[in-house]
């Protein structure tokens with residue numbers, strides 16, 4: 001076995017590991033990136049590809065999302081993956097949903113969000129994908145970006161290798177970190193520091209830290225249509241009323257409580273399975289649809305067809321796409337902290353765990369990685 005050297009070892013080629021590899025390289029460090037599978041297969045390739053600043057908590061996390069957005073825009077042409085500056089529309093079909101839109105639009109300037117309150121006509125002018133019947137209005141936000149996560153997460157490692165000289169070690173699980181040594185079945189590396197970005201794997205490295213971390217796992221069911229006919233485009237990414245209950249940003253609105261109470265009374269299944277419904281569309285014309293949230297340390301490996309049905313039924317209350325023929329179904333699992341937007345720990349001198357970015361890793365990882373290095377050096 002050969003012995004190799006780098007300044008920093010990073011474990012995991014999900015978006016969090018890739019973001020830290022980029023931030024470390026930009027600071028002039030040599031980096032080796034380890035991934036246990038032949039290509040990333042975790043949460044980072046299973047998501048909507050939504051870069052979603054509008055949903056993030058006001059202040060630091062929202063600023064982190066805006067910084068991440070800038071980095072995605074910079075990377076797409078350099079790394080050669082598709083990215084669209086679609087913006088987003090939240091849609092209201094009931095007065096209590098529109099009340100939350102109105103309140104959020106009023107608060108937005110002070111909280112730092114760029115949103116515009118639309119009436120129904122303005123929504124329909126912005127998007128031909130939206131159902132007109134009973135539409136009250138919507139919230140337009142220009143800050144959301146869409147990438148195809150499968151394409152972007154596949155393209156970024158080779159870009160990091162090509163542009164920043166990052167060493168890539170796929171199909172190489174890290175079994176043990178004992179700085180300055182990183183032990184893998186393929187070779188041993190000598191490094192100064194290590195960053196563990198292992199996503200929902202809480203067992204392989206530092207299981208004691210994860211056991212006490214407060215982190216849990218969250219499983220989301222997802223669906224994807226075949227490419228839409230005739231090059232039909234979704235335009236802005238869409239979110240129905242239920243999404244108001246999901247993202248932290250809207251917790252600022254007092255009107256949210258009444259809406260949430262109504263949904264709990266009318267649709268307990270949405271509470272039971274954490275269902276809210278959003279749609280994005282990739283460069284090949286496929287619409288990605290989700291999702292549900294089943295959280296716990298132990299995750300049911302099998303999917304529930306009734307969840308897919310509830311998601312699709314709700315989707316059709318606001319989306320009028322030419323075809324909702326479902327071509328793929330899958331689930332993804334992310335690591336979540338109950339009350340923090342990230343989980344950072346120092347399990348040994350020179351080693352950091354960066355995890356717990358919850359349902360927003362695509363939206364926050366690049367900014368978070370810059371913050372981690374700024375605080376560490």
Ligand SMILES: Cc1cc2nc3c(=O)[nH]c(=O)nc-3n(C[C@H](O)[C@H](O)[C@H](O)COP(=O)(O)OP(=O)(O)OC[C@H]3O[C@@H](n4cnc5c(N)ncnc54)[C@H](O)[C@@H]3O)c2cc1C
Nearest residue numbers: 012014016036042043044047050174199332360361362363
């Ligand atoms: C269905 C779904 C939809 C989502 N939608 C969005 C969205 O639209 N926008 C958004 O911002 N966020 C979204 N998220 C959240 C986002 O996908 C996650 O926050 C993010 O992908 C987490 O990235 P990660 O790098 O921590 O984990 P992962 O992507 O899971 O990567 C962890 C990697 O570490 C590797 N690994 C673990 N242990 C080892 C080891 N010992 N040695 C080597 N390799 C190891 C794993 O193989 C894996 O590849 C969604 C998540 C899901 C599941």
